[in-house]
Amino acid sequence: MTAANRPTTKRLARAGIRDVAAAAGVSITTVSDALNGKGRLPEATRRHVREVADRLGYRPSAAARTLRTGRSGLLGLTVTTYGDEPFTFTEFAYFAEMARAATSAALARGYALVILPASSRHHVWSNVALDGTVVIDPAEHDPVVAELHRRGIPVVSDGKPGDSPVHAWVDNDHEAAVVAILDHLSSAGARRIGLLTGTSTDTYARQSTRAYLDWCERTGQEPVHESYPAHDSRAGAVAADRLLARPDRPDAVYGLYDPNGTDLLAASRRYGLRVPDDLMIVCCSESDVYAGTEPPVTTLSLKPRLIGTTVVELLIDAIEGGGPRSSQGQVIPHDLIVRASSLRRAPRTTISPPRAPGIG
Template sequence: MGIREVADMANVSVTTASRALNGTGRIAAGTRTRVKKVADELGYQPNEVARQLKEGMSSTLGVLVPDITNPFFPELVHGIQEVAEENGHVLLLAPTNGEPTGIAKALRQMHSRQVAGVVIVDDCLDDSALAKELDGLKYVALDRKLHLSQSTWVSSDHLGGAQMAAEHLIGLGHRRIVHIAGPQGIGVARERLAGFRQALELADIPLDDELVFYADFTEDAGYQAALGLLERDICFTAVFAVADLAAIGAMRAFDEHHLDVPKDISVVGFDDIHLASYVRPGLTTVKQQIAELGRVAAGLLLDSDPGTEGRSRTLPVEVVTRGTTARVRQSEVST
């Protein structure tokens, strides 16, 4: 069913029918009503993509995320979607699998769809290569501080949050604290490791490289890192994981080895994904404003000039205490 059939049934020209349905041009109210009624009866749907291409504009926003299976990202995308829909836009979601080729492919797709702009939630392509692939696309980076001219980014306070997580454990008497770190090629992982180190330094606790395990943000990575700790018979009383999923994976490994959390080992995560409050015991974690990050990023992207200097934002975080942390037993305190 096309616009011509609608025009014929409404006894108007194709141009008049198109203007009546698009809300453009000076059309008599009665004519507009008649055309819309016919379109509804025939089940006609306008070709929105064709209209946008003809007018040189788009109501689509692109979103690049590394992993749609991590529950952090759906909540983030939901925040972006809320603002997009409020402003008459739809989302085109492109998972990149956390690979440079994935980002490049996704951005080329965004160019071909002539999107109004993109939110980039990936940090595996260096700035210069990313700038080349962007090639004039309007964009906002999320959880990535780009070093490009006129760039805008939105991020949580990852360094401060990690410092608070470590300080929470130190305040409970822990000194042998493991950090399951993320890939150091990713900015948020570097910032969280830096925050962890800063807390130890301020507490005059020597950093033991043996207590830093490099993994990633997944549950399996946390599980394997914890197994590695146990196999090497390393002395530790607490774990700060780079992400909630990694913390939950570590807890599974401890449970399999009959270690009680938090009686034997305290655990802290980062993100406060929905699952964190449902695992047992509930996970102590650093709470990000996940949906708000998405809302702020979308708002900046839809701003007439998102690249204006000083528009970038860092959102605060806080430690949410649940059941996975406890005061260290005096017999375990290292002197």
């Protein structure tokens, strides 16, 4: 086949921002604002521009954006509680849902989310050009947050940051959530409520445990609690067994982590305890598995999808808005999903069935 007869493949030109502006009948600035979530445009205009951009196959050039704005379009996400095992947290339903929602929120604003380890022995942080970072459950005086702040990288935390320098934070009211659970169990008939908690210093474990101890002091109950490293699921099963083996065994337990619910169900069977008659159970979990256990287990939801979306929105606003750190906070409501494991049945009066005729 000669060169003259050889078929040629014409490379399709990539649609540019000018093409989108011309097809949509708007200015280049309007296209940029519509696709980047900026400016004060009518929602109908934003939707129209995005539909035109999708139809033309327009994709912003990452290199061009970096040159124009000095930003990479990359957001980091890390969980400092799991520094030595950076991706273990994805095995938990809360973190998985939160990360999925955060990823979607980032993509909607033209950013990508990168999950990174928190341990200082990992050098990847210096090799990835991040515009900002979400830190989940920062510890008091968190070294990761301090280092990011030193480098001028905006940080938004999932969890109250204590003294750590963040631009903003999002969290639940853990004290109110714990009090609601304890009051629920008490009103259902519990007289000695136990707690399975973590040994970490993150705000979730610290505030939840403090709320439990304060509630016990206020109601005159002696605390009955066991703690364990939250990232070690085997340790959780041991702690649940340890709690039910105590001479002052509780008749209700709240577990701060998943899979505390299944751990407590298994331990109750080993000790011959009926749930909820002998032991009521509540655990904090986003997993659907507890709707199908026997009995179904009451769970506390911390709304991770809403939190994931909110932290990313606040982070991108900090990146694109610049300005001084505001340390603003947003509190996300919790949701107690009550199931059979925390609803103790009222005592029943036994009525003998009628006897058959002729039987004395």
